[in-house]
Amino acid sequence: MGRTKENAPKTYSLRVTEHAFQNIDNITGYIAYIRHEPLNAIRIGDELLKTFDRIEKNPLAFRECEEIPTINKIYRKAVCLSWLIVYKIKPSEIVILGIIHGHRRQSKIKNLRKAR
Numbered sequence: 001m002g003r004t005k006e007n008a009p010k011t012y013s014l015r016v017t018e019h020a021f022q023n024i025d026n027i028t029g030y031i032a033y034i035r036h037e038p039l040n041a042i043r044i045g046d047e048l049l050k051t052f053d054r055i056e057k058n059p060l061a062f063r064e065c066e067e068i069p070t071i072n073k074i075y076r077k078a079v080c081l082s083w084l085i086v087y088k089i090k091p092s093e094i095v096i097l098g099i100i101h102g103h104r105r106q107s108k109i110k111n112l113r114k115a116r
Contacts, residue, residue, distance in 0.1 A: 014056040016096040019115040023099040051080040059089050067109040086112045
């Protein structure tokens with residue numbers, strides 16, 4: 001009754017780019033220091049990290065990123081509150097490229113393809 005090795009879900013490692021870490025820092029810093037809502041900044045940071053965990057467990061559960069079209073659909077985006085988390089699925093790892101507010105222009109999302 002148990003899963004065989006062939007049927008076991010594929011496991012991925014998660015890598016967050018420096019650009020994505022900077023995005024998190026900018027988002028939470030703006031909310032905490034500019035808007036003077038430090039508790040809200042903590043809540044949003046926690047939600048982003050929870051979404052990272054969900055992406056790591058099942059990266060194909062989220063929609064393809066239409067702004068970066070590819071044949072094999074390796075670029076995906078997850079929605080977390082008002083932000084879009086754009087990531088790339090590689091054979092053995094998932095790379096979080098960046099976090100962009102949902103109301104930003106599409107060109108900002110296309111630029112994430114260059115993030116390392």
